[in-house]
Amino acid sequence: MFRRLSDPEKKVRMTFEGQDITAQEGESVAAALLAAGITHLRQTPVSGHPRAPYCMMGACFDCLVNIDGVSNLQACVTPVREGMSVHSQVAEKDLLHEDG
Numbered sequence: 001m002f003r004r005l006s007d008p009e010k011k012v013r014m015t016f017e018g019q020d021i022t023a024q025e026g027e028s029v030a031a032a033l034l035a036a037g038i039t040h041l042r043q044t045p046v047s048g049h050p051r052a053p054y055c056m057m058g059a060c061f062d063c064l065v066n067i068d069g070v071s072n073l074q075a076c077v078t079p080v081r082e083g084m085s086v087h088s089q090v091a092e093k094d095l096l097h098e099d100g
């Protein structure tokens, strides 16, 4: 679906769900994952439907991921870093419910 116009010149190695990903230095995590054919970055807390990066500029929050153990990070505005470990984010449905 998405592809780079050229191979990465300065490669950065990272993983998504344990899968090795080669990214271009300076690109965002979302761009690297899309170029690797990965579009499903998170699930909605209400329906559990998969979501993909949409705006690519930090406005829609459809690209939330967990990076190196930190949740709720926007993949589209987070630059890739050597050795980073990225995981899909599955929201906790119970956080939306009020007590009582």
Ligand code: FES
Binding pocket: 030, 052, 053, 054, 055, 056, 057, 058, 059, 060, 061, 062, 063, 064, 074, 075, 076, 077
């Ligand atoms: S893709 Fe919209 S905030 Fe990241």
